[in-house]
């Protein structure tokens with residue numbers, strides 16, 4: 426049996442289309458079973474929920490991913506809650522979120538999982554380090570902080586209401602930027618030698634894709650830094666494949 430991933434995309438968001446295309450292409454490259462459901466913008470809540478329920482019962486499908494954001498008229502939370510936790514390869518379902526909190530999990534959201542893999546592969550020790558995460562989204566910031574905490578980092582989460590953010594980021598041995606603002610992290614916010622991880626994907630008016638970190642100036646003082654594109658992004662896809670494999674393995678019980 427092949428591990429199988431179903432990806433659902435609703436509407437015409439150009440960035441989402443690119444991400445979904447990459448996920449599908451990687452499934453094919455690895456020889457996995459993949460199904461894509463590209464639904465029109467006017468899809469109703471009932472239709473979307475019915476599709477997820479059908480995939481919940483489909484034995485060929487081990488992982489279900491609903492690409493976010495959904496169009497405004499759809500209830501994202503209700504859709505995510507419909508996915509069977511065993512097939513929730515994004516780890517967005519409350520059961521999986523709770524498992525991450527207590528450190529007992531099968532799936533980790535793909536972006537934070539990819540970052541932890543980059544950190545481990547680069548032989549960066551987290552234990553005892555000062556870690557600062559900028560951003561508190563459910564997809565990246567919160568699970569990222571939790572994973573660093575599980576590795577015995579001392580973690581601070583900064584966000585849009587944080588005061589004196591520079592004073593905090595300057596203490597970081599490991600700095601993760603998941604803000605969604607181009608060039609938000611400048612060199613004066615970074616401790617020399619810090620490991621800087623850039624989760625941002627910001628499209629400039631001239632069409633260029635840049636991260637949340639002002640790469641050229643921060644690269645000069647960072648100990649290590651991830652580029653955009655080509656840093657965290659490909660790891661996110663790799664982790665989705667790993668979560669799908671885990672989901673398939675768990676259904677086979679081997």
Ligand code: GUN
Pocket residue numbers: 490491492493494515535536564
């Ligand atoms: N939109 C942006 N990142 C993600 C992701 O990791 N999963 C899903 N489903 N949607 C996203």
